[in-house]
Amino acid sequence: MSAILILTLLLSVIFVITDKSENDAYITIRSCGEVVWTGSLTAVRDETVLTVVPSSDGRAKVIEGIDTSYEHYNVISITSDGVSVTESDCKNRICIHQGLMTPGDLPIVCLPNKLLITISPDEGNGADAYTY
Amino acid sequence: MARMRTHTDKRKSTYRIAALGLLAAMSLGIYALESLLPPLFPIPGIKPGLSNIITLFALRRFGKKEAGIVLLVRILLSALLFGNAVSLVYSLLGGAAALCIEIITNAILKGRHLYLTGAFGGLFHNTGQLAAAMIIMRTAAVLAYTPYLAIAGILTGLFTGLCAHYLLSSLRVQEEAA
Secondary structure, three states: OHHHHHHHHHHHHHHHHHOOOOOOOEEEEEEOOEEEEEEEHHHOOOOEEEEEEOOOOOOOEEEEOOOOOOOOOEEEEEOOOOEEEEEEOOOOOHHHHOOOEOOOOOOEEEOOOOEEEEEEOOOOOHHHHHOO | OHHHHHHHHHHHHHHHHHHHHHHHHHHHHHHHHHHHOOOOOOOOOOOOOOOHHHHHHHHHHOOHHHHHHHHHHHHHHHHHHHOOHHHHHHHHHHHHHHHHHHHHHHHHOOOOOHHHHHHHHHHHHHHHHHHHHHHHHOOHHHHHHHHHHHHHHHHHHHHHHHHHHHHHHHHHHHHHHO
């Protein structure tokens, strides 16, 4: 029994250590399971600020700039360095603490607001390849 | 004789109901306190999972049915008090996966090495929550977190398993002394 655990632990550590791939980045923002915004990191010149508002009926909204007048929101900042969540109404603020995500990093997740931001090497590759 | 047996049965079931209610309340209290702690790692889903101590204790002391009751009461009440429908799905899937593997592991190990049972519980709790995240977010991209959550689940599970082990053995010592 303990062998199974040790094996899982070792495999996980190996994955964590080797999980770094540097490539051009294709950003996908999902809210409530739907893709609401996509873009390429290399195409970003100035800082792009978006506010994503989740919706229970599957009509999530993306607003340019900062708009914190909604009940639930995540403010996302995209620069040529990477993506980060700068403001959120969620309780634990894990999405903000994840900081700047650069290509090859883990996706940013905000579980309470059902937000997921991924950077995959290019369209249709990486994490997106086994979506659906 | 028959009357005496029903009398002791009644006393036993009263004790059982009171003990399970107490365990459910303690589990809820631990869960509430834990949710006040700031997240240690900027990775969603990583938390100590201290209420697993109570689940493991109930499993060893009373049995699988009782552990299931305590767990279900705690999950439903915590969703009602501090959560919402979404957090209920996470808790239910994580809790159910953890309890199932804990029952199986505990049976295989015949009650020994409770820390291993706890570690398996932690691992499967996080697996269940990943499955919930995949359903709710409708994407497999969250699987990128699998290794991190596996490590965290095993380590926190080992810890809660050890806590439950020492809790059980110190109670046994006290009962033998009494």
